[in-house]
Amino acid sequence: MSCFRLENVSYRYDKALVLNGVDLRLEPGEILGLFGHNGAGKTTSIKLILGLMTPSQGKVSVLGGEAGDPKISQYIGYLPENVMFYPQLTGREILAHFARLKGANLRQVPELLGQVGLDDAMDARVKTYSKGMRQRLGLAQALLGKPRLLMLDEPTVGLDPIATADLYRLLRTLRDDGTGIVLCSHVLPGVEPYIDRAAILTDGSLKAAGDLASLRRQANMATTLSIEPEGTVAALETVVNDAKASAGLMMRHENGRLHVDVRPAEKMDLVKALMESGQVRDLGIYEPTLEDVYVHFIGSGGLAHRGGAQ
Amino acid sequence: MNSIWTIARKELSDSLRNRWLIAIALVFATLAVGIAWFGAAASGQVGYASTPATIASLASLGIFLIPLIALLLAYDAIVGEEEGGTLLLLMTYPLSRGQLLFGKFLGHGLTLALATLIGFGVAGVAIAILVKDVAVGALAVAMLRFIISTTLLGWSFIALAYVVSVRVSEKPIAAGLALAIWFFFVLIFDLLLLGMLVASQGEFNPELLPWLLLLNPTDIYRLLNIVTFSDSTQLSGVLSLGSDLPIGPNGLWLALVLWFVIPLAGAWALFRGRRI
Numbered sequence: 001m002s003c004f005r006l007e008n009v010s011y012r013y014d015k016a017l018v019l020n021g022v023d024l025r026l027e028p029g030e031i032l033g034l035f036g037h038n039g040a041g042k043t044t045s046i047k048l049i050l051g052l053m054t055p056s057q058g059k060v061s062v063l064g065g066e067a068g069d070p071k072i073s074q075y076i077g078y079l080p081e082n083v084m085f086y087p088q089l090t091g092r093e094i095l096a097h098f099a100r101l102k103g104a105n106l107r108q109v110p111e112l113l114g115q116v117g118l119d120d121a122m123d124a125r126v127k128t129y130s131k132g133m134r135q136r137l138g139l140a141q142a143l144l145g146k147p148r149l150l151m152l153d154e155p156t157v158g159l160d161p162i163a164t165a166d167l168y169r170l171l172r173t174l175r176d177d178g179t180g181i182v183l184c185s186h187v188l189p190g191v192e193p194y195i196d197r198a199a200i201l202t203d204g205s206l207k208a209a210g211d212l213a214s215l216r217r218q219a220n221m222a223t224t225l226s227i228e229p230e231g232t233v234a235a236l237e238t239v240v241n242d243a244k245a246s247a248g249l250m251m252r253h254e255n256g257r258l259h260v261d262v263r264p265a266e267k268m269d270l271v272k273a274l275m276e277s278g279q280v281r282d283l284g285i286y287e288p289t290l291e292d293v294y295v296h297f298i299g300s301g302g303l304a305h306r307g308g309a310q
Numbered sequence: 311m312n313s314i315w316t317i318a319r320k321e322l323s324d325s326l327r328n329r330w331l332i333a334i335a336l337v338f339a340t341l342a343v344g345i346a347w348f349g350a351a352a353s354g355q356v357g358y359a360s361t362p363a364t365i366a367s368l369a370s371l372g373i374f375l376i377p378l379i380a381l382l383l384a385y386d387a388i389v390g391e392e393e394g395g396t397l398l399l400l401m402t403y404p405l406s407r408g409q410l411l412f413g414k415f416l417g418h419g420l421t422l423a424l425a426t427l428i429g430f431g432v433a434g435v436a437i438a439i440l441v442k443d444v445a446v447g448a449l450a451v452a453m454l455r456f457i458i459s460t461t462l463l464g465w466s467f468i469a470l471a472y473v474v475s476v477r478v479s480e481k482p483i484a485a486g487l488a489l490a491i492w493f494f495f496v497l498i499f500d501l502l503l504l505g506m507l508v509a510s511q512g513e514f515n516p517e518l519l520p521w522l523l524l525l526n527p528t529d530i531y532r533l534l535n536i537v538t539f540s541d542s543t544q545l546s547g548v549l550s551l552g553s554d555l556p557i558g559p560n561g562l563w564l565a566l567v568l569w570f571v572i573p574l575a576g577a578w579a580l581f582r583g584r585r586i
Binding site for chain 2: 047050052053070071073074076078080082083084085086088097098100101102103141
């Protein structure tokens with residue numbers, strides 16, 4: 001049973017088509033990164049999965065049931081972007097309130113607060129919390145009742161590097177226990193090692209979805225070889241030119257190294273030729289990052305959105 | 311039911327924490343005792359006059375105070391959650407919009423009911439202890455009726471505040487509309503009715519006119535607390551029309567109940583259609 005499944009889902013807000021025929025799914029034990037610029041349809045997708053809105057077209061199923069069904073909501077944890085709580089209550093009181101609403105065991109409250117590092121602040125009022133502490137409280141709230149589907153919108157905002165690393169470790173543990181996790185973040189480089197698949201939304205349409213390797217294949221983006229020559233750069237250039245199997249190969253010099261952009265299909269042939277030439281002292285291979293793939297899929301117009309790639 | 315009670319419990323504990331409940335109860339107790347002893351001071355008489363006179367004076371004060379307190383207590387029930395960023399989160403929990411609204415109503419309603427019971431109850435006890443020759447049984451019944459009708463009046467304005475709160479998207483707008491509701495029902499409505507009477511020069515359907523009083527919960531409340539406890543000769547102004555109402559006290563009680571049930575149902579219907 002999938003954690004959620006969007007089948008040809010469209011959503012219209014007044015006359016604007018906010019989401020257009022999106023097909024997307026999440027399986028248990030998987031972390032999906034959901035990326036898109038502001039207005040791409042990311043929040044709408046989340047709200048549809050949470051059952052806060054109904055699609056204009058298509059079908060949304062969550063944990064084998066209907067989105068928004070209270071029996072299903074019990075198994076969903078959600079951390080909204082810029083999570084806010086009642087400032088006059090303490091962290092413990094807030095978590096107890098939400099635990100009661102979810103029907104979760106109240107013994108989970110101090111456990112979770114400890115897990116997110118709020119043991120010392122659980123009896124302080126939330127109005128005294130820093131942004132990072134509020135975010136950690138939000139995470140504890142999302143983890144109430146051992147959710148089978150966890151949806152985290154910008155979970156690392158306000159967290160320091162250590163807390164961020166702790167968060168990702170925790171997410172991996174949850175994933176290994178079978179929880180399906182959706183991670184929306186604009187900090188793409190930081191997210192890359194922790195997601196199993198990525199989905200890229202632009203203007204309400206799903207541009208691409210899959211694991212990073214398949215996204216790289218879909219994008220057919222160049223891999224960069226960074227080569228330190230044994231002799232001269234010119235001699236190395238000759239080797240590269242001789243091994244070149246197709247047009248469009250890009251070369252540039254930088255700090256005494258030769259950088260060559262090569263199509264994925266030709267990468268291994270070039271590496272083999274270089275190694276056999278005896279002209280290579282050191283070789284680095286740089287695959288396109290998630291950020292590169294993201295920029296590729298959102299297109300040149302997307303560059304304007306890069307600052308808000310959320 | 312558990313979810314409704316969880317929401318109600320939070321509202322109730324908020325009222326205790328921010329001292330709303332104790333403040334309202336204190337205001338009620340002080341005013342009630344003051345009115346009981348000094349209500350007839352203008353006519354040169356100091357001291358407890360009579361139970362009906364005290365109840366009538368309290369009711370006259372209540373129509374100004376209770377709606378205002380109820381509106382202040384409840385105007386941000388939903389819009390406040392939305393502005394505070396918690397409404398979206400709440401709606402992702404196994405909690406329907408109806409459960410959230412009814413939970414809020416239960417919490418606010420209990421706050422007002424407790425404040426009324428404690429405030430006026432303390433005053434009633436003080437009267438029973440301090441006033442010689444007062445018929446304690448009659449006083450208890452009168453105070454109980456007054457407390458119940460006051461609570462119902464408060465609930466009707468809480469429900470009206472919810473209609474505003476689920477409809478608007480900003481707290482200041484909700485506060486402005488809540489004040490407009492208070493202004494309309496407490497100050498304007500009777501003037502409009504009087505104006506209509508004068509303008510029509512008695513041509514207005516005399517059978518319909520008394521029924522118009524039922525369109526204002528504060529008029530129903532005053533009718534209940536004056537007609538029930540004394541004779542109709544004490545009715546003045548537009549309230550004198552109330553003596554022509556053929557429904558009696560039971561009908562007035564029912565009308566006051568409907569005044570919170572209908573707006574609450576309306577608020578629920580509006581809330582269900584609200585985009586979050």
